[in-house]
Amino acid sequence: MLKFGYLAMIAFTVAGSFWLEIFLKVGVLRRIKRVLLSILPVATLFIIWDLYAISRGHWHFDSEQILGIFGFGGIPLEEFLFFTVVPLAAIMTIEAVGVVKRKNSKWKFGDER
């Protein structure tokens, strides 16, 4: 069970945000093109940061508490999931705020036509 330590955090983040799809109908997942255009550039920069930080020893991972699957540069799989799931949760959050507040003209989100 120990090796699911990091993955548990990923699962918690998914559970804590994806319910917004069902109950608030934020409709983020069905807008997959916009999701990819938003997440890929930012995630790429942060993975470069991750690569640098791991190579310089800024941070490291307990090999007992990760799955042990690594991508390029020795980045654990969980890190790639992190940079996918956390941005998704952030997008779902502002869209959830939008579901509640877009009707209020005082709340401008910046993407109005």
Added chain:
Amino acid sequence: MSYTQLALLAVPTAILFDLFMTRRRMILRRAFWTSYAIILPFQLLTNWWLTSREIVMYREQFIIGFRIASAPVEDLLFGFALILGVITLWIYWGARGVQQERE
């Protein structure tokens, strides 16, 4: 560069991206700050999990050493830059007409 320096660089970079490159001005909007206020406790909680259990460990020489809920304070800057960057770009594409509507 240390983690502290990179984290201090990431935040103004994200703000420049928001204010000037995309001109979405998210940091001036209550929609952004409301979202961030919702996200922040979850960041503190998940980060506490990762750091207190030593799933992720930081070398003391690269951080300032001040910790919040067991995580280096730099992580808050890291998280802020990540969230501002992604939300700004999401809003940017919406404003450009890319899948703007929910339905």
